Each structure stands twice: as structure tokens, then as C-alpha cells.
Amino acid sequence: MYPAVLIVDDESTIIDSLEGILSDDGFEVMHAYNGYEALKKIEAESPDIVLLDIWMPGMDGIDTLKEIKKMAPNLPVVMITGHGSIESAVDATKSGAxxxxxxxxxxxxxxxxxxxxxxxxxxxxxxxxxxxKAIEKNSITGTSIAVQKLYGEIMAASPSDASILITGENGTGKEMVARTIHQFSTRPEEPFIIINCAAIPEKNIDSELFGHEKGAFDEATSKNKGKFEMASGGTLFLDEIGDMNINTQAKILRALESKTFQRIGGGRTLHMDVRLIASTNKNLEQEIEKGNFRQDLFFRLNVIPIHVPPLRERKGDVPLLVDTFFDKMGLQSSDPKKNLSQEALDLLDQYHWQGNVRELKNLVERLYIMVEGDIIGIQDIPQPYNPGFTSENSIEPIQLFTMDNLELARKTFELEFIRKKVDQEKGDLKATAKRIGSSVHYIKKRMPSF
Ligand SMILES: Nc1ncnc2c1ncn2[C@@H]1O[C@H](COP(=O)(O)OP(=O)(O)OP(=O)(O)O)[C@@H](O)[C@H]1O
Ligand SMILES: [Mg+2]
Structure with a gap:
């Protein structure tokens, strides 16, 4: 298809010559003699670009431009100006030419x-x-009243720059909520930077948060930006804030209060321009009482509280989530789309889902891979979801070779491996972690049902 150009000018000689040149070059050309006619043509024919004369009787070029921008904000408009009319050119730029x-x-x-x-x-x-696409990818699936309420809270909080504290159990979707808020904020094109507060080693914390200059310490062989600087203009997500060490809390608080920070080894004061979102699965008020969390930091972060409900309180969302996860799995493989039988769905809808959406997602991925055929029945659902399940329903390594997606195969193997080892250690997670060279935290994250 050829691009369509709309020429708007009150002089027919200009229209004729432009039409000639542009149609010779393969454009589809249409014209209008005044602003009103132009607006009608844009509505009826949706051209790809408009060439618009500034001087026209009646509605002049600038007014027409303003109307066009209201109707079709992304339609490019090129102004045709008389020689040397700088002022109107400036006006037109301001109005979006x-x-x-x-x-x-x-x-x-x-x-x-x-x-x-x-x-x-x-x-x-x-x-x-x-x-x-990014919004769809991060969208929160669910039609339950609890999720609708959550959605309303997200929409209300997103456009402001106030700090948000997201609370909720493991695997409820706190990170997903944070990403959604960023997408709907006034800064969606800017960075979304995550600090995992539970995982930063104490030793590196300053450099990780605030960055360092070359030569600030032995390992500092080059200048490095910290997370606060990387997030500049965008959103900084303090994940698992309840696990942040008390010394680090003081450092963060100081930076938040002064709205400034410095790289280690640098004299220059940098201004902080970030929207803060923090999340935790802990009850911070209790942590404050125990002396593990600073009350002043809590007040700074908890300007807008958002609670993500556990899956067992989202009645009716399980079937929808299962469907979403099957769809996603289906995209990664060439198999026909799979579904759960109604009986199996009912069983899962009743379950208490301690590991919440993440646990459900893991189960669906496991079923997708293990069960042949497109309908997964109640007999395929393993323990502990299905109290009636008896046989040893585990994946054989050879099945992995029938998979085409490396990421999926890796994940499946890991889950089955951990499951076997936990079995062999009779459910002792600490012993399992030691045996496989991992941590209890990691095992729990992978296998929320343990
Ligand atoms: N409503 C939802 N729709 C679709 N997928 C979801 C939804 N909520 C969560 N998920 C998926 O579940 C998993 C866990 O979500 P997320 O990491 O956001 O939870 P979390 O609350 O941050 O967990 P944790 O407390 O363990 O850090 C992710 O894979 C996410 O994509
Ligand atoms: Mg998380």
C-alpha cells in the first residue's frame, strides 16, 4: 500500500503542483482547500501524513493543526510556511507540527x-x-472481587509519584503489581530497576545502591552507577524490604530524606529522581515492634499501601489463571492446546495455595509437560493437591528430550530434581539444601508447596 498524503492549501496552483510531484513518486494524494474540509478528510480517509499551509482564510493553519492533534495525535503534520515567517513556525512547533x-x-x-x-x-x-505488549504481559489475570479491587487501587495509585508499599504472601504477584504500576505511571518509558533487599551482601551495599568512582576501593577499577542512579527518571523497586539489614535501612532513609546521594569516592552530590515502590511478605508493624525495622522508614514508604490478596481469597480466579498459563506454555511448544477437566479445575479451586499464584503456575507447567493428551483429568493431579492420588507420578529424564524449549526443559529438570532430593531427605529442607548446595530460601521459592 502506498502512503496517503493530504495536501491542505487554499491555492490551487500549489495543490496541483504538489499533487503532480507526489503521485509521480507513488503516493496516494488527496487535497482540501481549507481547514474544515481537511478535518473531514482526515476523519473519512485517515491519511498517513498532512502537508498544511499556515496562511489560509477562515480557520488558519495553526488552528487546523490544533484540531488535527486532538483528533489524531500521532498523525504527522508538516507545515507549509511563507518565506521567513519564523513566529508562526515557532507557534506550530509548540502545537505539535x-x-x-x-x-x-x-x-x-x-x-x-x-x-x-x-x-x-x-x-x-x-x-x-x-x-x-508490555502491559498485557504484566497484566493481572483475575475477575474475582478481590482482584478487581486490587486493580482499582493500582489504577488510582499509578499516576502519582507517592511511594507505595505492596504487601502480600509469597507468590501473590507483588512484583507483577509493581511492574503494572510502573507501566501506568507517568514514567513508563523510563527504567524500572529492582533491588532485592534480601540478597545484597552487606559488604557491597553502598556501591550497589549509590555507585562508586574509579579507584574508590581496591576492586573499583572503573566508575560504576548504583541502582538509585540507574533508576533515575523511572521507578526503583525495593523488593523484600522487610529483609533489609538495619544499617542499610538507615542509609536508604538518609538518601530519601535529603533526596540526594553521592557515589562512593565521589564529591559530587547527585539528585534523586525516582518513584519508590517497596514490597514485603512480612508484617512490618510487627517487625518494628521487634526492633527489626525502622518506623521512620516505614512511614516514608507506606504512603500508599497496596495489599495483594492470597489466591485462596480470589474465588473463581483459578480456572482463569490455569487457562492463561496453558496459553503461555502453548506458545512455547508445538503441541495442541491443553485444558483441565472441570473436575480437576474444581479440585484446584478448592485448594489453599500457600505458595499462591507462583505455586499454581509451577503445577500447571508440570502438568503440561507430564501429561499426554489435551485434557488433564483429576487422576493426573498429584499430591498434595489431590488427596486421592496414589501412583508415583514423576517425570523421567528421557521425557526431557522430547521438549524443544531449553528454558522449559531446564526448569522441569530442576523442579523434579529438587522434588526427588526432598523426598530422599524425608522432607527435611535444610538437609536437602545442604546436600544439593543450595539454600532453603531457594528451594521454597522454586517449590512453594514445600
Ligand atoms: N494475576 C496474575 N496473573 C498471571 N500471572 C501471575 C499473576 N500473579 C502472579 N503471577 C505470576 O506468578 C509468579 C509470581 O509472581 P511475583 O513474582 O510477582 O510474586 P511475588 O509476590 O513478588 O512473590 P515473592 O513473594 O515470592 O517474591 C510470576 O511468575 C508471575 O508472573
Ligand atoms: Mg517478589
Whole structure:
């Protein structure tokens, strides 16, 4: 399809000559003699670009441009100006014109400008598409009242810059909620940076948070940005804040209060421009009482509290989530789409899901791989979800070779491996962790049902 150009000018000689040049070059060309006509044409024919004369009787070019921007904000508009009319050119830029062509018109300049504008529009459309995809990917599945309420809270909180504290049990979707808030914030194009507060070694904490200059300490062979600096303009997500060491809490608080920080070994004061979101599965009020968490930091973070409900309180969401996860798995494999039987769905809907959505997701992935055929019945659901289940339903290594997706195969093997080892250690997670060279935290994260 050829790009369609709308030419708007009250002089028919300009329209005729532009039409001639552009149709010779393969464009589809349409025209309008005034602003009103132009708006009607845009609505009816949706051109890809508009060439708009600034001086026209009635509604002039600038007013027409403003109306066009209201109707079609992404449609590129190139203004045609009389020689030397700088002031109107400035006005037009403010109102969203893409570029200018000065009379007398030069053919080369027209072609270059149109091609730039069309490329720009293509990029913009791609950006919009990618953002929409990102929002869909991070969207919170569920129609239960609890999830609808959560959704309302997310929408209300997203556009402000106030700090948010997300609470909820393991695997409820706290990180997903944080990403959704970022997508709907005023800074979706800016970075979303995560600090896992439970995992940073005490020794590296300053450098990790605030960065360092070259030579600040022995290992500092080059300048390094910290997470606060990386998140500049965007969102900083303090994950598992309840596990943050008390000394680190003081450092973060100081930075938040002064809204400034310095790289280690650097004299320059950097200004903080981040939207803060923190999350925890702990009850911070209790942690404050126990002396594990600073009350002043809690108040700074808990400006807008958002609680993510456990899965067992989202009645009716399990079937929807199962379907979403099967869809995702289906995209990674060439097998036909699978489903759970109604009986199996009912069984899972009743379960108490201590590991919440993550546990359900793990189970669905496991069933997808282990069960042949497109309908997964109640007899395929293993313990502890199915008290009536008896046989030893585990995956054989050879089955892994029938999988095409490396990531999936790796994950499946890992889950089965951990499951076997925990069995061999008779459910003792500490002993298992020691035996396989991992941590209880890691095992629990992978296998929330343990
Ligand atoms: N409503 C939902 N729809 C689809 N997938 C979800 C939903 N909620 C969570 N998930 C998926 O469940 C998993 C766990 O979510 P997430 O990591 O956001 O939880 P969390 O609360 O941060 O967990 P943890 O407390 O263990 O850190 C992720 O794989 C996520 O994609
Ligand atoms: Mg998390």
C-alpha cells in the first residue's frame, strides 16, 4: 500500500503542483482547500501524513493543526510556511507540527521531509505497540472481587509519584503489581530497576545502591552507577524490604530524606529522581515492634499501601489463571492446546495455595509437560493437591528430550530434581539444601508447596 498524503492549501496552483510531484513518486494524494474540509478528510480517509499551509482564510493553519492533534495525535503534520515567517513556525512547533517546508517549495526537501515524518510515525506506532505488549504481559489475570479491587487501587495509585508499599504472601504477584504500576505511571518509558533487599551482601551495599568512582576501593577499577542512579527518571523497586539489614535501612532513609546521594569516592552530590515502590511478605508493624525495622522508614514508604490478596481469597480466579498459563506454555511448544477437566479445575479451586499464584503456575507447567493428551483429568493431579492420588507420578529424564524449549526443559529438570532430593531427605529442607548446595530460601521459592 502506498502512503496517503493530504495536501491542505487554499491555492490551487500549489495543490496541483504538489499533487503532480507526489503521485509521480507513488503516493496516494488527496487535497482540501481549507481547514474544515481537511478535518473531514482526515476523519473519512485517515491519511498517513498532512502537508498544511499556515496562511489560509477562515480557520488558519495553526488552528487546523490544533484540531488535527486532538483528533489524531500521532498523525504527522508538516507545515507549509511563507518565506521567513519564523513566529508562526515557532507557534506550530509548540502545537505539535513535525516539520516545515518553506515556500518556494523544493522537490528534494519535500521528499526528505515526508520520508522522515513517515519513518517517525512508524517508530511511534512500534513504541505504542511494544508498550501495549508490555502491559498485557504484566497484566493481572483475575475477575474475582478481590482482584478487581486490587486493580482499582493500582489504577488510582499509578499516576502519582507517592511511594507505595505492596504487601502480600509469597507468590501473590507483588512484583507483577509493581511492574503494572510502573507501566501506568507517568514514567513508563523510563527504567524500572529492582533491588532485592534480601540478597545484597552487606559488604557491597553502598556501591550497589549509590555507585562508586574509579579507584574508590581496591576492586573499583572503573566508575560504576548504583541502582538509585540507574533508576533515575523511572521507578526503583525495593523488593523484600522487610529483609533489609538495619544499617542499610538507615542509609536508604538518609538518601530519601535529603533526596540526594553521592557515589562512593565521589564529591559530587547527585539528585534523586525516582518513584519508590517497596514490597514485603512480612508484617512490618510487627517487625518494628521487634526492633527489626525502622518506623521512620516505614512511614516514608507506606504512603500508599497496596495489599495483594492470597489466591485462596480470589474465588473463581483459578480456572482463569490455569487457562492463561496453558496459553503461555502453548506458545512455547508445538503441541495442541491443553485444558483441565472441570473436575480437576474444581479440585484446584478448592485448594489453599500457600505458595499462591507462583505455586499454581509451577503445577500447571508440570502438568503440561507430564501429561499426554489435551485434557488433564483429576487422576493426573498429584499430591498434595489431590488427596486421592496414589501412583508415583514423576517425570523421567528421557521425557526431557522430547521438549524443544531449553528454558522449559531446564526448569522441569530442576523442579523434579529438587522434588526427588526432598523426598530422599524425608522432607527435611535444610538437609536437602545442604546436600544439593543450595539454600532453603531457594528451594521454597522454586517449590512453594514445600
Ligand atoms: N494475576 C496474575 N496473573 C498471571 N500471572 C501471575 C499473576 N500473579 C502472579 N503471577 C505470576 O506468578 C509468579 C509470581 O509472581 P511475583 O513474582 O510477582 O510474586 P511475588 O509476590 O513478588 O512473590 P515473592 O513473594 O515470592 O517474591 C510470576 O511468575 C508471575 O508472573
Ligand atoms: Mg517478589
Amino acid at each position: 513535525f516539520d516545515f517546508l518553506e515556500k518556494p517549495l523544493s522537490i528534494d526537501k519535500i521528499m526528505v521531509t515526508i520520508s522522515n515524518a513517515l519513518n517517525f510515525r512508524k517508530l511511534e506506532e512500534e513504541n505504542i505497540y511494544l508498550r501495549k
